[in-house]
Amino acid sequence: MNTNNISESNAAKEKNNNAPYYYEEPLHDLCKILDFSMDLICSCDEAGRFVWVNKASERILGYKPEELLGIKYSDFIFYEDGAAPTNENFDFKSGTHASIFEKKFIHKNTNIIYLQWSAVQDDVKNLCYCIGRDITEKKNIEKAFETERLQFFNIYSQAPSYMGILNGPNHVYELANELYLQLIDKRDIIGKAVKEVLPELETQGIFEILDNVYQTGESFCANEMPITFDRYSDGKLKDVYLNFIFQARRDVNNAIDGIFIFGNDVTEQVLSRKKIEQSEKMYKDLIHKLPVATYSCDSEGRIVLYNKAAAALWGREPELGKDLWYTSWNNNDNKKKHAAPLNLCSLAAALKGGDPILSKEIIIERPNGDKRNALPHPVPFHNADGEITGAVIVLSDITEIKLAQKELRKSEKKYRYLFDNNPMPMWIIDLASFKFLDVNKMVILQYGYSREEFLSMTALDIRPNDDKIHFIKSSDTSHINESNYNRGIWNHIKKDGTIVPVEIIAHNIVYEGTAARLILSNDISDRKKAEANLEKRNRELIKTNSELDRFVYSVSHDLRSPLTSILGLISFIETESREIDTLKHAELIRISINRLDEFIKNILSYSRNNRTGILPEQISLNEMMLDTVDSLQRMKEAKGIRFEIEIKEQKPFYTDKLRFTTIIKNLISNAIKYHKKDEADRFVKIFGYSDHENLHFSIEDNGIGIDPAYHKKIFEMFFRLSGKDGSGIGLYIVKDAVEILQGSIEVQSEKEIGTKFNITLKNLKPC
Known part of the structure; x- marks a missing residue:
């Protein structure tokens, strides 16, 4: 540390605080030696302000020496729980060393550090010389050790097994948890030898086991070992079964100084197992x-x-x-x-x-x-x-029993199996009385009557009243064999009152010597409902589609008229006005109206596409392509784009002209609209050929392209790529028109490279 800097700093601080400072300038070499010290060495005046500090202050407190000069050291002391300081100055008698003491300080980075201080007071110079040693790591280790000790003690005291520690060769209890005390039913055992607490273990060989573990260091394990305790010290012994281990404890020098005891009382398990046995x-x-x-x-x-x-x-x-x-x-x-x-x-x-x-x-x-x-x-x-x-x-x-049953069922096995397991309801009625003679399981399941109820009824009981009266009036017993009863559709009534239509097939048979009729019935209510619902839905769908088409066409057509008027007004504004902002706003309005007009045209095209039938006619492909391109070159985006058109008409091609125009106009206008503005050689290429069966052609550009992830979505209604103008209906109309013309369309495109649509349309040449 430069002593001149110290003097200047102290002089400045003396001037600011209006307090006299008297320092004796330390020797330069001594300061350099003190600066190499790992401990914080400083001197403080009687007000507790730093007069001189070595360079260790920056490592320990984070402050450079010049930052501390003139500042009270008590400003860096950490006060627990916000307590205010009382007298934190060093206060020692002249010529005597203070006892070593510790204080917490606040590091510059706000961390708390521990310093161990020793200090001496110089009454002549009114200075206190101090040495502070950073013991933060030591304190942290002590805290960690104490935490680990508390955790171990908690585990030890709350463990679900009994635990204890014996000390020395006499096996004196040093620790014992609650479960161990409950096991032996004793409390005051710490400091006492095992022989004193549990003398009854001597005849059971436990003391010899403990001595062997202490002397040899070899652990001893036991499973379900019977041990007898005199729990009440009244001579009445009680047997328990224990799983336990005795393990030697070693000190820091690896010498055995005690024994760990760990175990579980398994008496209940053993007794339960014996009862089970x-x-x-x-x-x-x-x-x-x-x-x-x-x-x-x-x-x-x-x-x-x-x-x-x-x-x-x-x-x-x-x-x-x-x-x-x-x-x-x-x-x-x-x-x-x-x-x-x-x-x-x-x-x-x-x-x-x-x-x-x-x-x-x-x-x-x-x-x-x-x-x-x-x-x-x-x-x-x-x-x-x-x-x-x-x-x-x-x-x-x-x-x-099985043999007897087998003989009994042998004669009727075939009949019963076919009858009972037939998936269609079947019953047998007496030709004379219409009385039910037998029914199968499906009849019971379908009609809801039990077998006994059916056998007490007649065939007329399952006919609604109107059908029953009609049958009685128009038929008698002799008519039962007529063809009107052999096959037909009747109404039947279930037990719950539900009337269902059924289709029946009847055959004459002999049942147990009686002239009878075997009838098969099939519930056709679902079929009837489905047919009725389908017919109703078809009528509603046709009506809805027709009304929707008329509505879309009418609304779209009516909307275009005011748009045309607005465009005329904008043209008038653009002609009359000379204000730049007005012209700019008019241009924006024109762009929005044109976009809305294009959307309405697409809606009209979609409505027309679904509302009108196909009108095939011969088309000059190259001429139609040229006319379409010529009409679209008025688009401002078309400037600078090179068009190449070549359709080889090997055979005359017939299709619906309106829909074909819709397809090529949408695809070519998209190729123009989404072209790159700064591309050197911008092009749109239209190539193809027609044969007797189909027209194959492609429309290709080197525009902005379409990410492959969206190739399937672009044909969905109202789908638009993020950031792109358009109604999102154009390609949907294209695909719809292609499918109506019995064709297919696919896209090949990569982002920033270009797009190519491949279209195939069927040649609708009249036969």
Whole structure:
């Protein structure tokens, strides 16, 4: 530090504060030595103002020495909770060193730093010489250590396991959490040896285990170890089962100085398991003694237990823990064994869904080839979480019952199957009385009556009153065989009163010796409604489209007249006025009106395109292209654009002239409108050819181009690229007209390179 600078700075501060300063200029070499110190070295006057500061101030406090001279050091002290300072000046007796003390200071960057100070007072010069050491890092480490210590203590005291620390070879309790105290049912144990607190452990070998861990450093682990505690010190011992570990604790020199204890009381789990084991034994004994075939399996379907009745039914004894439930009934068929549909059988459904299914039968094939019918009754097991852990299955042998039922159904199997499972409602009526003799399931489902209700009714009961009266008046029993009853559409009434149209087909049959009629019925109400709704919607749609077209055409046509008048007024203003601003505003109005007029033209074109039919006529392609280009060259954007047109008319081309003009005019005007203004060689090229079937042509430019991301969107109605003028309907009209003319259009374009539209139109040459 330059002593002259110090003197000048001090002189300035003395002048400002109107207070006398008396300094003895330090030696230059001594200042340089002090400036190399890592500690803050300074001197302060009796008011606490810095007189001299070494360069360490910039590293420690962030201030250069010259920034501190003349300023009270107390201005940099950090006061806790905003407390006001009382007397922060250094105040020491002459010639004595102050005891080391600490203070918090505010760094220039607003951080809080800790400084450890030592100071001495010089009464002769009225100065205090101080040395401040930055101990911020040390303080932060101490705080971190204290935080970690508190966190460890919280974990230790709140851990869900019992924990303790024993100190020294005598195993004196140093720490014990609440769970440990609850385990031994004692409180005042800190500072006492284990032998004093729990003398009953001596006969259980615990002290020998503790000594071995302390002497060798080898940890000791135990699972479900029975320990006996005299919890009430009355000689009555209580057994507990513990999972625990004894682990040696080492000091900083890696010497063993104690033992950590960590464990859990698993008494309830052990006792519960023993009860379960007893229950399982009773359960196994019960299954073995049952007279019906019974077995159990785990959640994977592996058989874990079976009785003699089950082995007799299967004709074999399965391998426990290996054979699955389904192998018990198809043991000799390897194909079935490997392709067994586990998700279809009642056992799998019971294990998967948890609900026993008692109606699905199985066929058990014994090793000797005999087959038995059985009905399984699975009962799933659930754990505490509701998960299925297995099942008990009882097998009822229903072979004899099945054989009897088979014989009984053999004669009517074919009839019942076809009748009951037919997807169409079917019933049988007596020809003489119209009484229902039989109905299938679909009749019951469709009409809402039960089978018993149908059998107490006649065919006339499901006819509305008007139809019923008409039928009775025009028909009698003899007319039941007439063709008007064989096939036709009738109205039927359901149980809920709903009347539905049905289409019926009838055939004469003999049912249980009685002349009867088999009738098939098909509900056609949805078909009728659909036909009616479709016809109504078509009429409404035709009317709406017609009205909309007339409205659009009328409004658009009426709007153009006032626009033409406005354009005339603008022309008058432009002719009469000489004011630049007026002419500029008139030009802006003209541009907006022209844009609106163009939009109205597009709307009219769209309306005309949808309202008028196709009128094919022969078109001179090159002539039409030239006329269109000539009409569009009046656009101011067309100036400087080179047009190339070449259409090879190999065959005469026929199409709708109005729509064709709309297509090429929109595409060419867009090519002109969206051209680059500063391009050296601006062009629009129109090339193509016509043959007997189609016209193929393209319109290409080297304008601003279209991002490929928008190639499909540009043909949508009212879609406009961001920042571009236009109505957003032009290309939509083009695509609509192309499709009406049985053609197609596609775009090839890249941004800033150019755009090319490829169009194909069908040659509508008359046959």
